[in-house]
Amino acid sequence: MTEIVEPSGAARAGRRSGEEPLVSVRNLTKYFPITRGIIFQREIGRVHAVEDVSFDIFRGETLGLVGESGSGKSTTARLITKLIESTSGTVSFDGQEITKHSRRQMRPIRREMQMIFQDPYSSLNPRQTIGQIVGAPYVIQKTERNVKRRVQELMDRVGLNPEHYNRYSHEFSGGQRQRIGIARALALNPQLIVCDEPVSALDVSIQAQILNLLRSLQDDFNLTYLFISHDLGVVRYVSDRIAVMYLGRIVEIGSASDLYDNPRQPYTAALLSAVPKGYGENGAGARERVVLKGDVPSPVDPPPGCVFHPRCPQARLVSGREDEVPEKCRTEMPPLGEVDSGRFAACWYPVQPGQPLDLAAKA
Amino acid sequence: MGRYVIRRLLWAALIVFVVTLLTFVIFYVMPPGDPAIRFAGKQPTEATIREVREQLGLDKSLPKQYYTFVERLVTGDAAECPQGVEGCGWPGLWISYDSRTAVRQEIIERGPRTISLALGGAILWLVLGVSIGIISALKRRSLADRLAMGFALFGISAPVFWLGLLALFIFGSEGLGIDAFSTGYVEFSSDPVGWFSHLVLPWSVLALLYAAFYARMTRGNLIDTLGEDYIRTARAKGLPERKVIMKHGLRASLTPVVTMFGMDIALLIGGAVITETVFNLQGLGNFAVNSAASADLPAVVGVTLVLAVAVAVMSLVVDVVYAYLDPRVRYS
Amino acid sequence: GGDDGGGGDEQAATDTGEDAGGEPQRGGTFRIQTDAFEWTGNFDPTGEYLGTALGFYSSLLVRNLMGYRHVGGPEGNELIPDLAEAEPEISEDGLTYTFKIKPGVKFAPPVDRDVTSKDVLYAFKRIGTPSLVAQYGFYYSVIEGMAEFTEKGGLSAKGTNEISGIETPDDQTITFKLTEPTGDFLFRLSMPAAGPIPEEVAKCFMKAGEYGRFLIATGPYMLEGSDNLDATSCKSMKPLPGFNPNQRLIMVRNPNYDEATDTKEARENFVDRWEMTLNTNAQDIFDRVKSGSVELAHASEPPEVIREYTQNEDLKKNYHSDPGDRTWYITMNLTQPPFDDIHVRKAANLIMDKEGLRRAWGGSVKGDIAQHIVPDTMFNDELEDYAPYATEGDAGDVDKAMEEMKQSKYDTDQDGMCDAPQCKGVLHVTRTTDVWKAMVPVIEESFRKIGIQVTTREFEDSYTVIQTVKRQAPVSSTPGWGKDYADASTFMVLFDSRSILAEGNVNYSLVGLTGEQAKEVGAAGTTSGIPSIDADIDECNKLQDDERLSCWQDLDQKLMEEIVPWVPYLDANADFVTSDAVTHYVYDQFAGEPGWAHIAMDPSAG
Amino acid sequence: MAPERGFQGETLLDVRDLKVHFPTPDGVVKAVDGLSFTVHRGETFGIVGESGSGKSVTNLTALGLVNRKAAQIEGEVLFKGRDLLKLTPGELRHVRGKELAMIFQDPFASLHPMYRVGDQLIEAVKVHSNVSKKQAEERVLELLGAVGIPRPRERFRDYPHQFSGGMRQRAMIAMALTHNPDILIADEPTTALDVTVQAQILELIDHVKREFDIGVILITHDLGVIADVSQTVMVMYAGRAMELAPKDELFRKPLHPYTWGLLDSMPRIAQKGTRLLPIEGAPPSLINVPPGCAFHPRCPHRFQPCDRERPAFADRGGGHPEACHLTIEDKRRLWAERDARRLGVAV
Amino acid sequence: MATVAPETTQAPLGLAVAGEQVTGRTPRQLFWARFKKDRAALLGLALIVLLVLLGALAPLISKLAGHGPNELFTREMTDEFGIPLGPNGEFIFGADKSGRDLFVRIMYGIRTSLIVGVVATLFAVFIGVVLGIAAGYFRGVVDTIISRTIDVILSMPILLFAIGIAAACSATATGCLNGLVKPGLSLVIFIIAIFTWPYIARIVRGSTLSLREKEFIEAARSVGAGNGRIMFREILPNLVAPIIVYTTVIIPNNILFEAALSFLGLGVPDRIPSLGRMLDDASAIFEDAWWFMFFPGLFLILITLAFNLLGDGLRDALDPRSDR
């Protein structure tokens, strides 16, 4: 039931006129087989980790990717960086389709795209020194002679003391470790950096330091970011455009402020409303909190039709009944359609601006 | 679960097949002497060797011999059982060259001895090891911990035959002269007390040998478990400490012990060779080793097969027990 | 294979029976423990060739035409009529033997009938049947028609098949016709395979060893459960509980045995019941004998037991050691360097620390140092003083050995040390059992003194290694050889080139091997200059009595001086330890085992 | 001395100058170092602070879940007038789970994986009340219903791994409520959960607080969560309280530079495009707490006594207690400047 | 534009800017600190050093004692029954059955035990580590094959197979596997290694499985590292601690394994003194020659105990859970 979205569909999503995207993802799908068996592995099911995802990332921009745990954010990131093979769909980087590339062919492209990881503890090999970790890209890609000097320059750039070249990662705090990870990603001078929840594990004060660093690096090196987080505040803070994922699909994509001010997909709306508002200056933009019922369904066996329909308040609003949703939502997955210029949402009944999202409000 | 068990059984069958194949290769293909010579007597003639070889089936090609072996195993050997040999049947393990008795019968007779030894020893070392482990985990670095672990370490460090001989020396006729502890095996059905007293020493020796592993494992697991969040939850409920440890801590820390326990018992079925020899228990291990020494190939293959089956069955049992103990496994 | 227990039969010399005061009493259960049930092949008299089993048959279970007294010393090696009424009639040319069978000798239940000449004939037919694998069937090939009978398939042949050389004109008479004069034929007839077998039971068991668990006795005892055997059909017969080849041998009195048909000289039969069981812990067996829960240990005594029993006055009477008519030796392969040089072989004899080897066995009580091939008792001690390689204290003599070594081509610089490359890493095969392991250092060190460095390999099954010509072990300390009966011919087969086989060979030294034969059997070493003694053997075999004896003696000396295939080191004793309950112990020279037929115990014990 | 906060309602917990030090091979870990606060009935008392600031230890100490042999504990923890630190383990056990209940950060690890959820709850019921199994079961079903677990009769027999994270946290809350406790301590109850589920749980806690009329201590490092649900907030740093104030006051008129740093580090939905002004450096090791004010090495406003004198935790005229040497006027001024600067950078 | 440079401090004091973490000690220091306090482990270590010295200096000791390890004193040190004589001034541990100096042989025996234990274990560790990493890293078919092989080996009766292999490989002078495995010491080592590697492979596989999920592996891959580099440069160093612990635990096992093989008559040849074989030889006469059982047994237990103590200590010291 994968629906082939015409490249034009999502490709247009937020396209800046006449610009070639740096990354272009089309109908990307990844299933993880669930296997059983002692000798011969039989497939008894598959995790629909990423399903029919299409979007573009333009040079110099930051695309934020939000979604709850298990919605397929990391998988998407891995597919783009070709750390795993996709089930179907394509990824183009800099105009070149890399989906079918061998490891050898990928080698030069690896220099162009790098990753920053979530866990500053597990993303650094505890048995290597900072010099080895940050220098590894040079050693592997054989691009640099004076590795030490380069590494120390990088360390300086990300705010680490270059004299700590020979220290092991456990001698550093979480924030410093994350800086090491950033230095490693920067080493090869990439165009794209995929940041998979780079600040989720950090305390607020450190998190802010890292966010600032990322921002200044982007300016200095004209980097393009794919920034993944489940913290909507953070994503909002760093992103130009934002894509929202739910159960392996992108349900809404659009420019950051638009999307936050005016979510069109009911899930996005619910998600935003669930965020602790914090202490807003005047409580501005406070929205009624929509508490979703139930949990996210299993990606092994996603619901038919719109994947969000079992929890969707809008669908209930439309049907007018607590226990009923419209036929269409139950049977057909809505395409990621353009609801505004540059705004795409996958919903049969997009939320209207200002519309309250619960039944009581309507009654 | 049912299908899982069936698949596991198929896998077990495959392991057994591979193990017998390996046994076959090692004992039939690689060995130095022709068993036929051994069984042809002190001054063989060509004719007698030929005849013996034929009667032992050694004149056939090796694949054929293996095929015959598998065929007998699957269909039983009652039909071709020679006159006067008792205990043929299914599964056919054929006849010992050495004694011309059915290997199957031999195994049926010796099995209980080995199982008595293995099970009794296992229960003893489980109790011993787990208790030591708990004490050590709860009273880390205390005198009790040190003494218990030291005792266990000594057991682990001493060679089993040394321990066995020492035990016999100390308790046997030369030492304390406790006759009840003497060697040999007494049928349980005929004299349960004798059965028990004759097994006490071998059990103890085995227990000493294994207790340290279990103590160490229990200790490590328990220390691990006691650091888990759910133990904190149990304490936060206001449960008494004893209950926290015995009910919540032990349950989780003993599950890996179960796996090891099952496999150890299974391996002892063919592995308690030395203990069986020292204490004259005449079980399967002893039988197998003697048979191997005398090139009694069907007996060797037969015992190996039994052991492989025991291991396979035990690992299945362990899995089932594990699933019983740990619901996460059950539902995954 | 030529096991240490194997073929131990000997001749009588001395009655070593010791009375522990008072008349021996009847009754009692005699308990024996053995550390391995390897003393029997499978207890079928036709195929069985191991000494202990032969001893049980001969004294307790099977009555042959001619039998032994089952006592020690020369007397024990003499034949007396047993099943036969009297000595046989032998024709002038020595080719025909006629026996009359005693009336009133009956088979044990369930057969319950008189033994007839047909039953003896039937035993021979079984010997001649290939599928029954008569291990010493070659002894009977001198009987006319035996070879043809076998060729046709023996009892398995289609149609009638008879042995032309054996006739049974009536139930009491049996005649054997031989193809050539055979000085030791009566000895051969006294081997258990030639004892009567009831066809009605045995016909069901036509594979090697099957009959062992159904043995129908003619002697004073029978396997336990014999009386309950349902012999109505082959199918109905279940193995007798009295014999389990891995665990036990239990014998009880045979109700059909009539003392009147026997003599006290041969059998006294004091004991009511025999129980032989397995105990894998030898140490424990001896502890049990000492404590009285077992009457006799059928296991080789550890030195400490020997010491204890020989030094402790109270225990001394319970230790019994008698000549076993068995030589233990180191065999050297005449085709393999450096032993293809006779000087090296002589040097080996001179250098070997035989006393050291004997201590590995447990010291002097284990036997005399062997100086030549055939045990002295078998030569009536006539060669007792013959010691071509004697050395001071039997410790080996470096000077003499080096003197000999100098003459060898492997001593390139004539300094008395083997220094050719062939002297290094010489493979020495031995077994894994205690005594042999203990001998290893002595052998290695002895050889080292004349420059031969041996590499020892221990095998559980070392006989099958040295019996396979292809494996070419240059030297092995594995073997020992015992007589089958009191005639040196049973030793000389070991040097008969005609008995060399590719596998199963017992002429380990390959004496007499020709180049042609070498190819056939896969011997790779040199064959040049290997002498043969086949003609000498044939010569002696034709002779009888004293001539025969001295012929063998000469041959023994020739072997020791001109061929030197062995380093013999021990004329082994057969020694046993009994408990206090054993009141009367007699040694059986024929079997090299306790004289079961005369042993008595305190019936209240056990 | 616990600063009185003037909150309406009975004082349930009164912590006075609590010190919890762990001697370790590397030195003494001063996990909690002189902490005082009070919690009242009907109040949600929020504790924020970065990782390692001693939030959990404080509460575990109150519950007696810190190994007394491994720690040096000083001060008083008065619970309804009784000093919990002076109770024997046996007596403490009767308070724990009955009058004082706690739920933990990781709902995945907090339930025993091998026992049915229902049984674990029944155990909690029976440990403090002598009821039959049947009665206990009824009580559990009632509780499960109360915390919003659908079809409790069926889920009762499930094992924890068959529950989703949210449901497990609900079950934990049910367990905590078994004996109508006076205080519920929630140690980062939503950190491991998704935002949508977090919202559910926070709402539940709030609901429970009202329904059962209890005091709640909510530990978190997410200022947003604090802002949403608590009435009083205590900011902790390096085992010490930095500031303690009613929520509104804390967010509108924070008096401590550390609090400022926290607020300025937070990218907030409502504040688009503003610059983050992070606190430089990283929290100190608790073995080597800086002398004087623990925060001074990271403080942009530090001055002379800061590195020597530990500022008292007291009301310096700002209306609520805090621990900073700056005068109240300086504080007001600096906060205003910061506010302006931050907004000024906004594009 | 935000810069990373710390905001220029307006602090009136010239205090050092916090940034350098006060971090815990390195794992090595931590390990050493814990290990130093473990008296049992130190005792084990000291014993091992001592035993290694004794083994290494065996030839020297033999010279000092004036007796070679294979030198016979049949006449002097056995009685007429071939029973060895006990300790005296010259033979401080008494003699063995051939009248050899038991003390000297034990020193050599220590050497043999150590060589067999260590070499066989290293072999097993090598095989186990390579296959374990491969299985855990590649998973799929490779894992299936390796894991199933492990299953098979672990369900074989070890001693029985040892007998079979020993018999098969010592039949000829060349040994088996085309002379790769020569009878004697190398055969014993081979047999032990064959039956030991699965245990190590299992552990390594398990650890590799969890390590390969770590983000640093992904990081290495994302900069273009190949499988070989990831397995041996990224994963392997992280396995060092468990491997060391496991090795010290397995060494005493293997020393006992050798002793058991020798006890069954399958061990090293007599010329190479082995404690296991001495015990075997002694087992028949130990009631009369206690020293023959006692001294080799004592040293065998000392060796295994030493390694066990060390192994326990290492495990405690390297394993963070022992911190709790």
Ligand SMILES: Nc1ncnc2c1ncn2[C@@H]1O[C@H](COP(=O)(O)OP(=O)(O)OP(=O)(O)O)[C@@H](O)[C@H]1O
């Ligand atoms: N290697 C894998 N094998 C099987 N399933 C996988 C694998 N990796 C991810 N998944 C599954 O795919 C789905 C999407 O996972 P993914 O890691 O992409 O989610 P995410 O959005 O990054 O979540 P989080 O916020 O928790 O990191 C999840 O259900 C996960 O369980």
Ligand SMILES: Nc1ncnc2c1ncn2[C@@H]1O[C@H](COP(=O)(O)OP(=O)(O)OP(=O)(O)O)[C@@H](O)[C@H]1O
């Ligand atoms: N038993 C203990 N022994 C030694 N140090 C301990 C012990 N328990 C806690 N600590 C230390 O006390 C400090 C405070 O820990 P605590 O768990 O209270 O922090 P927290 O504020 O709850 O942090 P988080 O937000 O990470 O949960 C930490 O540095 C911790 O390492």
Ligand SMILES: [Mg+2]
């Ligand atoms: Mg992720």
Ligand SMILES: [Mg+2]
């Ligand atoms: Mg905490």
